[in-house]
Amino acid sequence: MSRLRLISMLAVLVIAACALSLLIGPAQIGPMDSIAALVAGGNEAAMVIMREIRLPRALLAVLIGFSLGVAGAALQGMLRNPLAEPGIIGVSASASLGAVLLFYTGLAGASLLALPAGALAGAAASVLILLAISATQASTITLVLAGVALASLAGAMTSLVLNLSPNPYASYEIIFWLLGSLKDRSVDHVWLVIPLMLLGWAALWASSRTLDALSLGEEGASGLGANIPRARAMVVCGVALCVGAGTAVSGAIGFIGLIVPHLVRPLTNRLPSQLLLPAGLGGAALLTFADIVARTVIPERELNVGVVTALIGAPFFLWLVIRSRRELF
Amino acid sequence: MHVKASNVSVSLSGRQVLHRVDLDLEPGQVTGLLGPNGAGKSTLMRALTGQLACQGEIETGGKAIAVMSEAERATIVAWLPQQRVLSWPISVQSVVELGRLPWHGWRRTMSRADQEKCAEAMRLLDVSGIAERPATELSGGEQARVLMARAVAQDTPVLVADEPASGLDPAHQISMMAVLRKLAGQGRTVFVSLHDLSLAARWCDRLVLMKDGVVAADGPPAKVMTEAVLRQVYGITARIGRDDCGVWLAPLGLTQCEVKDG
Numbered sequence: 140m141s142r143l144r145l146i147s148m149l150a151v152l153v154i155a156a157c158a159l160s161l162l163i164g165p166a167q168i169g170p171m172d173s174i175a176a177l178v179a180g181g182n183e184a185a186m187v188i189m190r191e192i193r194l195p196r197a198l199l200a201v202l203i204g205f206s207l208g209v210a211g212a213a214l215q216g217m218l219r220n221p222l223a224e225p226g227i228i229g230v231s232a233s234a235s236l237g238a239v240l241l242f243y244t245g246l247a248g249a250s251l252l253a254l255p256a257g258a259l260a261g262a263a264a265s266v267l268i269l270l271a272i273s274a275t276q277a278s279t280i281t282l283v284l285a286g287v288a289l290a291s292l293a294g295a296m297t298s299l300v301l302n303l304s305p306n307p308y309a310s311y312e313i314i315f316w317l318l319g320s321l322k323d324r325s326v327d328h329v330w331l332v333i334p335l336m337l338l339g340w341a342a343l344w345a346s347s348r349t350l351d352a353l354s355l356g357e358e359g360a361s362g363l364g365a366n367i368p369r370a371r372a373m374v375v376c377g378v379a380l381c382v383g384a385g386t387a388v389s390g391a392i393g394f395i396g397l398i399v400p401h402l403v404r405p406l407t408n409r410l411p412s413q414l415l416l417p418a419g420l421g422g423a424a425l426l427t428f429a430d431i432v433a434r435t436v437i438p439e440r441e442l443n444v445g446v447v448t449a450l451i452g453a454p455f456f457l458w459l460v461i462r463s464r465r466e467l468f
Numbered sequence: 469m470h471v472k473a474s475n476v477s478v479s480l481s482g483r484q485v486l487h488r489v490d491l492d493l494e495p496g497q498v499t500g501l502l503g504p505n506g507a508g509k510s511t512l513m514r515a516l517t518g519q520l521a522c523q524g525e526i527e528t529g530g531k532a533i534a535v536m537s538e539a540e541r542a543t544i545v546a547w548l549p550q551q552r553v554l555s556w557p558i559s560v561q562s563v564v565e566l567g568r569l570p571w572h573g574w575r576r577t578m579s580r581a582d583q584e585k586c587a588e589a590m591r592l593l594d595v596s597g598i599a600e601r602p603a604t605e606l607s608g609g610e611q612a613r614v615l616m617a618r619a620v621a622q623d624t625p626v627l628v629a630d631e632p633a634s635g636l637d638p639a640h641q642i643s644m645m646a647v648l649r650k651l652a653g654q655g656r657t658v659f660v661s662l663h664d665l666s667l668a669a670r671w672c673d674r675l676v677l678m679k680d681g682v683v684a685a686d687g688p689p690a691k692v693m694t695e696a697v698l699r700q701v702y703g704i705t706a707r708i709g710r711d712d713c714g715v716w717l718a719p720l721g722l723t724q725c726e727v728k729d730g
Contacts, residue, residue, distance in 0.1 A: 219556075348569060348572075351566060351569070352566060354553075354555045354566065355553055355555075356553030356555070358514075358547070358553075359615075361538065362517065362545075362546065363566060363569045363570055364537075364540075364541065364569065364570040365569075366537075366539075409556045409558045
């Protein structure tokens, strides 16, 4: 499939998902009324619902899905490992932990920026740990196991911090931070993540040619003029910005960055740089659809979107591991 | 382009691997690097290509390699590591095209000239017929040729290749050496490490033999490939002969027979 065709198909998919997401909700608003309320105003209640509830939710699903997809593709390219993913290897969970730590220890006050700052720091710390592990010629299995350990530890620490906090809603919060949700997010959250994510996308895009060169290993890439330490730093920052920003507003959402690159890679020429944009678009579409499922599958009762992505992603991960076990062990 | 290494020493994890090596590589020549395992061949090559920090000085075309940016270095020296890494099932064509990366700057598409350089490299290494196949599914020998084609497509005045002929069948070993000769004929400086003594003796213009991190012998094959040198460097006996095309050589046995009766 040509690259242009693939990208346009995925873009259409994203737009369709977005439109569907805007039209679905507990308030029964007809499609025409929805569009009218969104663009022209009119009915007061419909306008509030469309502009302040459904639009931010759809936009956040697209932005976070895109970021997770791109981050997954870039991490896989950097680590030359098809099982790397921000959720599986603990980056999302560490971002959650960072946000929770800053928020509940009151270190940064209750400022709107405390959450993203903590999430970014948590994500960056975990990526650095993983890079340190993978730098010593670690095998796939070592990396994945280290990531799983990191994810479990970060999850446990998050629960611990929340258990110790005086917040009466702590148990609800634990679910939010570990499983992620796009519920009740506002336009402020959209404005909060956009600049961070743009920076993250730019950092990952800037390192894309080095990711291509890394297909030939670190020595091969460095012989092709790649500055490996700089590219590594760019990918760390990019992934931390993408995942940290997303996690700060939605909690940890896993598996998007794993599933999407795998589904999309066979449709590209398999060079990491060519995968970034399609993986982002695929991630946006997948998370938006997953969010629609989370809202509609049980009437009157909303699931956490992280549960839906894990229900799709975990069996997929298992299948990948079984398929590639010869390479793994 | 001349490559001049003077007084190069390298220590790896506390052990000194190279001891004050001096080496001058001439353009238009294939210089072969020989020596037993652990002699420091790969280390010397990695130092020469700027992959490894070292003491001493290394210059290419009169400019110290240590002060070059990675990008500039990659337009002067092509480096083919011994370890063959192909991480994704990308096509042979795409692998070879990676060789053009250093010349792209921020441009992301291949120019007509880039495409011609890649096609020429693939023709030279006899991989045009498998251009569309995923490189990861090829045999080891085919991968070696594809990766060499990548290094050739980089089109640099200096080419350094670490054991490019290992794992190739005899015909492709010979054609690999013929390719290196042809590249040298275009005025490039070619430096290649080899384990096959006959191949080295027959196809290189000059041989450098290393042992224990120092240069043990250096000169044209006919001068360097002597029984005394082979005994000293490898501890082997060999039959050495000459014909119209140069030196031929067949290792026969160890100088000290270490096999003992149980």
